[in-house]
Amino acid sequence: MRKIRKREHLENYFRATYRGNTLLDDVFLEHNSLPELSIDDIDTKVTFLGKTVDYPIIINAMTGGTDFSQEINRELSLIAKAFNIPMAVGSQTIALCEDDECRDSFQIVRENIGKEGVVIANLSAQAHLDDVNIAIDMINADAIQLHLNPAQEIVMFEGDRDFRGVLKNIENIVSKVDRPVIVKEVGFGISKDVAKKLYDIGVRNIDISGSGGTNFIEIENIRSKEIDLSDIFSWGIPTALSLIKARELPKDLMLIGSGGIRTSMDIVRALVIGGDLVGISGEILSYLLHGGYENAKDYLDATIQKMKILMLLLGKKNIEELKTTKYKLTGKLKELI
Numbered sequence: 001m002r003k004i005r006k007r008e009h010l011e012n013y014f015r016a017t018y019r020g021n022t023l024l025d026d027v028f029l030e031h032n033s034l035p036e037l038s039i040d041d042i043d044t045k046v047t048f049l050g051k052t053v054d055y056p057i058i059i060n061a062m063t064g065g066t067d068f069s070q071e072i073n074r075e076l077s078l079i080a081k082a083f084n085i086p087m088a089v090g091s092q093t094i095a096l097c098e099d100d101e102c103r104d105s106f107q108i109v110r111e112n113i114g115k116e117g118v119v120i121a122n123l124s125a126q127a128h129l130d131d132v133n134i135a136i137d138m139i140n141a142d143a144i145q146l147h148l149n150p151a152q153e154i155v156m157f158e159g160d161r162d163f164r165g166v167l168k169n170i171e172n173i174v175s176k177v178d179r180p181v182i183v184k185e186v187g188f189g190i191s192k193d194v195a196k197k198l199y200d201i202g203v204r205n206i207d208i209s210g211s212g213g214t215n216f217i218e219i220e221n222i223r224s225k226e227i228d229l230s231d232i233f234s235w236g237i238p239t240a241l242s243l244i245k246a247r248e249l250p251k252d253l254m255l256i257g258s259g260g261i262r263t264s265m266d267i268v269r270a271l272v273i274g275g276d277l278v279g280i281s282g283e284i285l286s287y288l289l290h291g292g293y294e295n296a297k298d299y300l301d302a303t304i305q306k307m308k309i310l311m312l313l314l315g316k317k318n319i320e321e322l323k324t325t326k327y328k329l330t331g332k333l334k335e336l337i
């Protein structure tokens with residue numbers, strides 16, 4: 001059942017046509033005509049989960065558990081290795097209760113990235129503590145992502161209907177596992193209130209995964225014809241809004257800006273308004289499935305080159321400096337803030 005669902009999610013991702021809005025375009029950055037930098041001075045390295053990565057870009061959670069997803073994970077992890085960037089695997093629930101073979105589709109990520117790279121495990125925030133430890137051990141993960149996806153589950157015909165006790169469960173996991181916990185959304189954003197609740201129980205890493213990119217209400221709508229969900233496709237907190245509000249919490253909260261990150265401008269804006277790193281899922285998957293490994297690698301390469309150009313044009317030589325860039329808000333984002 002889970003294998004079929006995973007396959008349908010991948011297929012329906014490409015059938016989806018609704019274009020949301022991250023509101024990142026409403027972040028205005030000022031051009032600097034006197035950057036006093038050479039492009040060779042631009043340093044994009046960051047420390048993440050105790051390791052140095054070359055770019056603040058995560059290939060974010062998507063897949064695993066089937067032959068087809070093994071191939072996707074194989075190619076994505078080779079890209080992660082080539083750029084020395086972190087990669088998160090898709091939900092490992094499938095590998096906990098189904099055949100052992102499907103574990104290979106997750107383990108290949110660690111094999112390709114090697115022990116010096118960053119690999120992140122993934123389970124539901126409702127997962128049992130024992131399963132969290134199994135998921136971490138399966139790939140010797142540097143951290144575990146626990147996903148919050150009530151909007152996706154509630155519209156899924158076979159999905160969860162009861163979301164009580166999730167915060168307590170996360171608190172228990174955070175206090176008992178020996179790896180960092182990253183709580184993430186799946187494209188509907190995390191509000192400041194929710195981020196504060198997570199912070200107060202000890203969570204120090206949040207991936208806000210806002211709206212404007214992959215839309216699981218639409219993806220589920222394509223899977224089931226029982227009820228037309230098109231009037232709620234716009235649900236969610238846009239990535240830019242979610243990031244700016246979460247950034248008001250203390251500085252020791254590490255934030256990942258994901259949800260609709262596609263271009264170098266998206267990356268730079270997300271880092272300026274509060275992200276310590278960004279996460280990309282759907283866009284790199286599109287390049288991979290439409291044109292293969294080289295195509296996805298070229299996309300990332302060009303995106304990184306443009307990111308460096310933008311850093312130069314802002315006069316910021318490293319990511320720490322980039323994060324101090326002043327910005328102005330326009331349009332709907334300004335209204336909402």
Ligand SMILES: Cc1cc2nc3c(=O)[nH]c(=O)nc-3n(C[C@H](O)[C@H](O)[C@H](O)COP(=O)(O)O)c2cc1C
Nearest residue numbers: 061062090091147186187209213214259260281282
């Ligand atoms: C095909 C597909 C499968 C996904 N599966 C998972 C998953 O298993 N676990 C998870 O936490 N997020 C999952 N996500 C959500 C992404 O990690 C991310 O939060 C979301 O897609 C928003 O980012 P994007 O707009 O860059 O795609 C999936 C996304 C896609 C496109």
